[in-house]
Amino acid sequence: DPAQATDLHTLVIGKSGDPDNLDPAVTMTNNSWTATYPAYERLVRFKVEDGRGTTEVEGELAESWTVNEDGTVWTFTLAGGHKFADGSPVDAEAVKFSFDRLLKIGKGPSDVFSSVEKVEAVDDRTVRFTLKEPFGPFLSTLVVDGAGIVNPAVMEHEVNGDMAQGYLADHSMGSGAFQVASWEKGQRIVMEPNPHYGGPEPFFEQVVIRIVKEATARRLQLEKGDLDIAEEIPVDQLSAMAEVPGVTIVDEPSFYVTYLYLNNERAPLDNVKVRQALSYAIDYQGIIDGILLGQGIQMRGAIPKGLWGHDPSVMQYEYDLEKAKALLAEAGVEDLKLSYLYAKTDPNWELIGLVLQQNLAPLGIEVELQEFAYPTMRDKLDTGDFDIAVGNWTPDYADPSMFMNFWFDSERHGLAGNRSFYTNPKVDELIREAATGSDQAERTKLYQEAQEIAVEEAAYVLLFQRNYQFAMRDDVEGYAYNPMLLQIWDFARMSKSE
Amino acid sequence: MTVTDRPETLPSAEADTNGPAGATSFDWRYVWYQLRRSPLAIVGLVIIILVLATMIFAPVLAPYDPNAINLLNRLAAPSFEHWFGTDQVGRDLLSRVIYGARTSVTVGFAIVGISMGFGVVIGAFSGLAGGRIDTVIMRFMDVLLSFPSFVMAMALAAALGPDLINAMLAIAVVRIPFYVRLARGQALSLRERPYVKAAVTFGSSRLHIVRRHIMPNSLAPIIVQGTLDIGVAILTASALSFIGLGAQQPTAEWGAMVSNGRDFLLDQWWYPTFPGLAILITAVGFNLFGDGLRDIFDPRLRAK
Amino acid sequence: MSAVVEVRDLSLEFPTYRGPVHALSNVTLSVGAGEIVGLVGESGCGKSVTSMSVIRLLPPASNRITEGTIRLIGRDMLATGERELQDMRGKLVSMVFQEPMNALNPTIRIGRQITQVIHRHERVSRAEAEARAERLLAEMQVPDAKRVMKNYPFELSGGMRQRVLLAMAFSCNPKVLIADEPTTALDVTVQAQVLTLLREKAKERGTSVLFITHDLAVVAQLCDRVYVMYAGKIVEQGRTADVLRRPLHPYTQALLRSLPELGQPKQPLASIAGTVPDLIHPPGGCLFRPRCAFAHDRCVEVPPLLSGGGEEVQHAAACWLLADGHRDSADTGRSDLPSNEATTLPAKPAKQTLLTLEGIGMRFPVGANWRGRPRGYVHALNGVELEVQRGETLGIVGESGCGKSTLGQIVMGLLRPTDGRVLFDGTDLGNLPGSEMRRMRRRFQIVFQDPQASLNPRMTAWRVITEPLAVAGGRTTSWLKGKARELALQVGLRPDQLERYPHEFSGGQRQRIAIARALALEPELLVLDEPTSALDVSVQAQILNLLLRLQRELDLTYLFISHNVSVIRHVADRVAVMYLGQVVELGPTAEVLNHPGHPYTRALLASVPSLDQSAELAAPVRGVELPSAIRLPTGCFFRERCPFAAAGCDQPQPLRGAEADRHLVRCHRTGELPPA
Amino acid sequence: MSFLNIIRRRLVLLIFVVFGVSVVTFVISHMIPGDPARMMAGERASDETVAQMREALGLDRPLHIQYLTYVGDLLQGDFGVSIRTQRPVMDDILRFFPATIELAVAALLFAIVLGIPLGVLSAVAKDRGIDHLTRTLSVTGISTPAFWLGLLLIYLFYGQLGILPGSGRLAGNMSPPPFVTGFYTVDSLIAGDWAALRSALAHLILPALTLGFIHLGVVTRQIRSAMLEVLQEDYIRTAKASGLSRARIVLDHGLRNALIPSVTMIGLAFGDLLYGAVLTETVFAWPGMGNYVVESIAALDFPAIMGFTVVASTAYVLLNLLVDLTYMFLDPQIREIG
């Protein structure tokens, strides 16, 4: 039995990368959210039912809310009793301050709230958001990390009008259960309980987030009990780890999807037949079995399984070489040479490229692998300088618009999302209408209609919806998986058994 | 005719009482003799020959197509079918290590060739020209030498796009100053040799002096340095590949293979181990042989 | 007399890649108590190997002693262990080596290097050791010993260093001192001082000395007895006077006769043909046989040492002639001296100036200050005025560093003088355009000192020789080869060897190649920068003969640079004596050398050791260091070292002479000097 | 050459190097596709957000203005803001620098302490068994890919034997000692925190060994060849002829002189440690500059890369200066004449 290397009241998480910045108005990475999400509270949060997170929201700081007729004015009533780590209460002013700050700083996280026109503190416990136009997913956007409520006292640390960005980059000033106590760059972040936390007293006296870059090392440390949780274990090692006594593998379906962009504006992929041929030529199950070791499912439509709006009956391409050949012949193209654009960001991308090379060879298509640094790759994506590229996508908030509107709206050509340069006016119309509506059933219908067209036109090759996995000591309790909160743990509700 | 003026017709006139050939002259018998006495250099030579043979006969030696993937046979342990096991897309590692010799050794030679070629020409010219031109060139080289070379290579490779050719160029560029210095030093010292001065006295052109006197006589130390450098170049190129800035898939390259295999070290130790060993052995070969050559050619180390 | 050093039948070989080098074969020698014994021979004959073997200093792995014994003060050195050997070295026997420049550790202070040796062998306190070291230095005539103790070697001149090494060698009062060419690298004036010192101290302390040299004159001045070595063998031994006066072995005879001091000026010397045998494949029997004028059938057997008979004790030589009674003295037998036909010098043509040097000055920058400017200048030449007449040989003589080579290079246009002009045949070389300069260059050529370094090791002999012609272009290989053959014959090389590379030739042959190359363009003037100083005397004689013959045949003009007064005396028509970058005396050779007018010339001549034992070796300059060429002295440059310095010497001296431009001297006291 | 002269030359060189490095990195950074503003704004940012960002960063201004601004800031110690971490580059570098130096010093100590005796031994026993062994070791050191050796050591000492930690600078449950030098080993010693000292040392061993092994080879080889050269100098013969003991000859006369040329070599090797550090730090997740720059390069975070290269090359030039001065100090010929 491996020794209990960590304290009972300390939780140690091993992650592969250092957070970049701890300011919720600045950071855009999951690695940072591991620390920032628990350090701040938001107006709403995801519900937990039967120990599992759902994509539905409930109040966190907010007790209740109302929305006006046309969906442009949202009024929240705060619950009270929530306090920042310095003991000051979380009031309407603080909410207004946080959103004003977010929008003023104007970095990545503010983008979700571009529809917000103004935020007003009506009284101590009432805040009112006015939107420029109705925005269906507004409520669900309030759970994102950027919507964390920051203590206005932070302004004491402002330097040269930076709205305290310098300070918050490596400190926290929220009302969440744990606050950042120290951060040795590249090594670890130590979090300690917020003495004024409004919720029940947490079990842990300390949470340590350690940066262990090598997967191998993370694995060894977890097996030895130096870590309680180890993120990002390569699939190949999961089965071996599962055998180790004291280790549990958390393995859950996620909204994390991987797909291929086909450049819809560049010959020959502007030909729908060619795109369809490619979609038929790929050995989906082979990829899932071979690369993910079966830890995933083939995508069916753009909206992943588990998210509302998912359509279990939409058409799914399957590996059919004959059909692919036929379609290609119909398109009248041969001896194709296509580039495959990828980066090292996701190790699977390279493997997918290798499989693609192998899969398309029988069609007489030669695939050239082109690897670039991720920023370069993105630039090429932005400008459409590729034939085939690979991409991963997770939703920021739990709404099908995260997929449908981002992926298919022709206005988003070259932006994150529609990197296939897909254009279909009918689809545009459907998804735009769906985005502004506030009735879930109505919206579902519109999205499914649009999805059917887009899938038929094979704008993307929809590869797989991957499982989310990490390894955990089996004495860690209270973890509730939520597909929207990858790499985020609710430390306040977790504990360890003796 | 008097005794004093008779041509030396004696059979023993070949006498070279000063022992082995002069400091820079080349005597194959001497080289061979020294090599034989230096078992390590022989080991190096044998390794180099083996590596070169592997490189040339890769298609014959490799049991499989190095790029054929087989997702059903991923990460197979070494066995009779796959002596070195397979990688995470089921490619035969032995075949990839064998083909890797082509990439790595070619890259090594290319890097040294490029940096040596440019370096020697610039250095010889600079040394012979002297004066202001020399000063400017050498200051420039000083600057280049002070560059954090590996990081520059990394940045260049990253910016130009990770690619073996770019990595090669990047490494070659930052190595040029070494050869410039070496060749310039040679030129400076040879410039003072009486035979070069003599050549000046009968009106030789600068080109003649460089071609006939400087180049042939500065070659030995430069070649020795080059041999040693091939090992370094192979290591550097594989290091760039290791951090993902060198060879691209599906090219078989040792550094990239170690890099890909590092995550599998614990359960599939063979994956990073064999390509790493290949780098090590090849570099050892060139270094041992280069060391041996240096001992032979370095006049300072010659027994008096 | 009990021998302190006794080497018997010592044979030693070095294994090499071409086979074993038989460096010593059956060497037998002994040194008695208090005796100074010389070991002479040409380069590579095994002198150093012998001396190093005596104290077992050769790295054991590099050589093999095949037979023989070595006894030192009664101890069998071949049976002594390394520890004991270490105890003996420095205490019972010490050694002084040739290169004082490198023989001291550059990073340790002089004082410590000496006390280290004392501490090693004697248990004395630090203070005592230091006091003793200082006393020793003072004894070795090191001025300001206290300061020198704190100096590093590079701060001392060569002569000083050799004194320090002597102090080290004498520090533990050894019974035996082995000196391996201790003065070869020194200037003659310094050599004279060091030799005098060595002899005095050895006699004072009763130390036996084994003195190794290639210079017979030094032996004459220093040694009681002498051994002559040839190709790893002792060929002759005896009292110095006997050996030098009545050499028994043909080699010794020939060697003596090839010395320029014994020849007639401008007449061919009796050189020894051929070269030293290859010690890897030595000829059987007598090793000198292939070069010996008296070789006969018996010589295929190894000759033993045979007494020369007569009243001379221990005078013996390894030559069958002595046994067979073919001859009994050097005066009989065939003479190698050429007939007198060459002695009639061709009549000098009317005076015609070929080369004129006008106020030549040359400064080299040294060091650099923080702004990158030179911190000072070496004043290598300071206003040299010379004229060379067509057809004559102008000799330039002077000690190391006096600017001889610099002058040669300026004449050749290899260096551009900082002041003054060089006129060749009336044309100022300083402002010739490139192409004309190139054409002009063909009319004067140079031969350098080190024949090895003057030939490109990667060119075959014929390419080297014809390089000047090939540079001009437009010649076929066969034409060039033909030309090379002609030139080779002219300088006495075998044409069939022309495909070889320089390292396959002997030193003398290489110098012939260099001369052939210089002749290729049929120049009028040859600058000869110490063309023989890297060669053995026997080979030197060959080259000098060759040069004299070529001058006659081709009507050449020579600027002959040398530090060797005898060589200059032999070849030069006129001589210029240089000191610190100035010509201090100039005139016809015989006149200058027989009636020197400048105190420096006198000192120089007095320092040259003579074969005549009765001529006492003198150390006539004051023991002051040679002034630095960076901070030149004021007034007469020789003032500080001059035994005749007087008022007025602090003024710069012009070259002046009684008979205008026949014999010029840069000294205002010339007339007042006592007769030499 | 005088001390002042050396210093002057190095400082002038430094100006050129910094200028050169900044120009080259600046050019490279503008050669690459990829818009820093977009990178900073985040994946899904709208065009307005990006434009706003670009303006804030001054990226909308002409290139030469951007360069001048950059150099101007540089001279004031302002290296700009990292794209990746969005923090001042200088802060980041200062934070990571001590870790790298600690590792490099440890590696160099290992290499020197072991390499000098080995080199001496090898030279003294030239062409004998021990020489072959030492040379094999040193050539292996020089030829070993650091990244691979690191992996093997982790596998062995951490994975299989479990006796040494395989990554990081300190056990995860420990707080670093109060900052004095930035070296955890030294700082924990100062603070008297033995547990931290033990942990810091344990964490240092494998990376230092990995990095040091290469340099062990370099040092051994250098000392050997310098010793061989020195041992056949005439003054060694003089020492032998004076009966000095072998140890004294080898160590006092031999090593003393062999060290002088070796100082330069070893000093430059220290500069090369940076190269090794990049790889070693990656493998051992050592939170130092190497690691930082690899990540910056992966993200094409050019303000960070430029900052790093400027600092690294400055350090390199200063190191060279130090080496030159040491060399001058060791060589009496230069020291005394000045």
Ligand SMILES: Nc1ncnc2c1ncn2[C@@H]1O[C@H](COP(=O)(O)OP(=O)(O)OP(=O)(O)O)[C@@H](O)[C@H]1O
């Ligand atoms: N280590 C060695 N290996 C091979 N041959 C050697 C070695 N040392 C000396 N010899 C050879 O032994 C012979 C005698 O050399 P030694 O040094 O004794 O000559 P020397 O008389 O001292 O000459 P010099 O006047 O040039 O000093 C030479 O032929 C030389 O080439």
Ligand SMILES: Nc1ncnc2c1ncn2[C@@H]1O[C@H](COP(=O)(O)OP(=O)(O)OP(=O)(O)O)[C@@H](O)[C@H]1O
């Ligand atoms: N290139 C140079 N740079 C600096 N100093 C020089 C240079 N060449 C010669 N010297 C100096 O000039 C002086 C004269 O040197 P030169 O070589 O002409 O003397 P030399 O009489 O030929 O001596 P030797 O007999 O030793 O050959 C010496 O002090 C020498 O150190």
Ligand SMILES: [Mg+2]
């Ligand atoms: Mg000798």
Ligand SMILES: [Mg+2]
């Ligand atoms: Mg000279």
